Amino acid sequence: MSGRVRFLDTRPLRSSPPYRALWIGTSAAQLGAQVTLVAVLAQVWDLTGSPVGTGAIGLATGLPMVVFGLLGGTLADTVDRRALVRATTAGQLLAAGGLCAQALADNRNVVLLLVLVAVATACAALGAPARRTFPVRLLPPDQVAAGLALNNVSFQFAMLAGPAAAGLIIARWGLPAAYATQAAAIAVAVAAVFRLPAMRPEGVRAEGGRRRAERGGWRIVLRRHTLWGSLATDLSATLLAMPIALFPLVNEVRFDGNPQTLGLFLSAVAVGGITAGLLSGTVTRWRRGGLVQLTAAAVWGLALACFGLAGPLWLALVCLAAAGAADTISVVTRSALVQLETPDAYRGRVSSVEHVIGVAGPELGNFRGGLVASATSATFSLVTGGLAALTAIAAIAAANAPLRAYRTPSEERKPPAQTATTPSGSP
Numbered sequence: 001m002s003g004r005v006r007f008l009d010t011r012p013l014r015s016s017p018p019y020r021a022l023w024i025g026t027s028a029a030q031l032g033a034q035v036t037l038v039a040v041l042a043q044v045w046d047l048t049g050s051p052v053g054t055g056a057i058g059l060a061t062g063l064p065m066v067v068f069g070l071l072g073g074t075l076a077d078t079v080d081r082r083a084l085v086r087a088t089t090a091g092q093l094l095a096a097g098g099l100c101a102q103a104l105a106d107n108r109n110v111v112l113l114l115v116l117v118a119v120a121t122a123c124a125a126l127g128a129p130a131r132r133t134f135p136v137r138l139l140p141p142d143q144v145a146a147g148l149a150l151n152n153v154s155f156q157f158a159m160l161a162g163p164a165a166a167g168l169i170i171a172r173w174g175l176p177a178a179y180a181t182q183a184a185a186i187a188v189a190v191a192a193v194f195r196l197p198a199m200r201p202e203g204v205r206a207e208g209g210r211r212r213a214e215r216g217g218w219r220i221v222l223r224r225h226t227l228w229g230s231l232a233t234d235l236s237a238t239l240l241a242m243p244i245a246l247f248p249l250v251n252e253v254r255f256d257g258n259p260q261t262l263g264l265f266l267s268a269v270a271v272g273g274i275t276a277g278l279l280s281g282t283v284t285r286w287r288r289g290g291l292v293q294l295t296a297a298a299v300w301g302l303a304l305a306c307f308g309l310a311g312p313l314w315l316a317l318v319c320l321a322a323a324g325a326a327d328t329i330s331v332v333t334r335s336a337l338v339q340l341e342t343p344d345a346y347r348g349r350v351s352s353v354e355h356v357i358g359v360a361g362p363e364l365g366n367f368r369g370g371l372v373a374s375a376t377s378a379t380f381s382l383v384t385g386g387l388a389a390l391t392a393i394a395a396i397a398a399a400n401a402p403l404r405a406y407r408t409p410s411e412e413r414k415p416p417a418q419t420a421t422t423p424s425g426s427p
Contacts, residue, residue, distance in 0.1 A: 008153060008278050009146035009285065012139050018196050019138040019147060025192025026131075027154035029092075032185025034162020035169065036099065039178035040117055042170060043103070047110045058363075060114040061121045065359045068125035073352020076130035077345060081199040085134075088127030089193055093186045095120035100179035129351035136339040136347070137199050141409035145289065145336035152332055153277035160270050202344035221353055226341050229396055229403035230293060230334050231354060235361045236392035237297040237330065241304045241385040242365025243323070249378045255313060268317040272324025277332075289333045290406035294397045296330035299323075301389030308382025340409060 013020045044053050075084055098116045107113060135147040169178045221227045247265045255261040286292055300323050307319035335354070342350040365385075372381040397404055 009143075009149065012135075012143050012147040012150060015140075015143065016138050019135065021192045021195040022134055022138070023147075023150055023154065025189035026151065027158070028185040029089075029189040030155050030158040031162050031165070032096075032182035034158045035166040035178050035185075036096070036120075036182040038163050038166035039103075039170060039175050039182075040099075040113070043113060043175055044110060047108060047113070053110060056110075056114060057117065060118045062359070062363060064118050064122035065125045066356055068122045069128055069355040069359065070352050072126040073129040073349040073355070075126070076133065076348025076351065077201050078348075079200075081130035081133060081201070081348065082193065082196045083198075084130045085127045085196075086190070086193050088123045089186065089190050091123035091126075092120055093183060093190055095123060096179060096183035096186050100176055100183055103175040103179050125355070128355050129348045132335070132351040132354070133339065133344075133347040134196070134199070137344075138196075141340060144340060145332055145408065146285075148335045149277055149328075149332045152328055153274065156270055156273040156277055156328070160267070160274070201348065218349075218353060220342065220346050221350060224341060225400050225402040226290060226406050227338060227350065229400035230290065230337050230341075231357055232396050233293055233297050233393055233403075234330065234334055235357050236396065237300050237327075237389050238361035238365045239368065240365065240392060241301045241382075241389035242362050242369055243304050243307065243320075243382060243385075244362075245366035245370045246373055246378045246381060249373055250316075250382075253378060254311070254316075261313065264313075264317060265320060268320035269324035269327075272321035272326075273328040275321070276325035276328040287407040289337045289408050290403040293330050293333040293337065294393060294404070296326045296333065297393050298390055299326040300330060301386045301393065303386070305383045305386025305390070308379045308386065336408065337406060341406075 013023065040057060041054060044057055047053065072084070072088075095116055099113075099120070102112060102116065135151070136144050139147050165181075166178055169181060221231060244266075247262055251257055251262045251265065303319050303323040303326060307316055307323065310316040310319050338350060338354050339347065369381050369385055372384070
């Protein structure tokens, strides 16, 4: 491997038409989701005028993510994953239509709004584990990390462009237009899923009962050092060093509560993530995925500890950008490792474990940071959290030699999903 910097690796978009269609549909859906996030926040605030009301949005999304994410993992290992994602994406489209209809009807019932949000989230969570398995079935092993990097870049761009677009749409055309934008985006995603080949799980046996299947994901994670080490690394980073909940306090104490500064904090993380994504061709070609993830997660913890001590605004933003870049590299390498190290018959359930850790870790980490800061200070919470994450990651690296030594498979192969051409795979 040469030492030169490589830009975003776009081989997956060129080599796999099904992956290209999936990426376009997923990118559209992510942009629509960010527009809807702002629209729901604005509508709930208009209806309740209370932070308790806006906080209830987290409840309406968090619980369905965990419950239906785990259920979706079991389903993804027992049915055709393409059919499952088709059905759940169609459910999201119906929920988006419901959100648009209630806005057109000038709905004043916040419970109805939150129920529709919960339904949309449940549909997305139910299909998420199956959707996570698609890149490894559509791409050769040496392009899986590149495909996941492309997914991450589109997500980061959606986080930057979506809220800004939502503000313009709501200001000019109102809430119904914002929800209609999401419906149109999900329609693109539905069309993309219908272009995929059939993807039944490999090696599934009918005699494997549902109870046994539910335990399978956790059991295989705990038995494989590379899997538990990779997921434990991610959990350590987010649980111990998540900074988002502390941004308002840091902004108040150090920068006089300027709302523009608060926005810069969030933008700095996204800019770091996008930059790392655009240069990810370097990282995705490295075969030492476990070592890359451990290093990136350690940089995340160190950067946030430095953010806790940073005085000038420019230094704080640099630290957050470094953390965002490290997070992107860690997420991409972890996702590739988890998919490549998991037998296909278990990928749905293991993906649901990854999904739950990815959802719960940041939320619990923000809660932990807020509790510590309320008892001490934002600086103490950030510095101790970052150093604790660094220590935990170092301990995982020391104890887990297989993760340190892990190498991404390099042999070329034709993705099995692309060979499925018979009509029998249709639902």
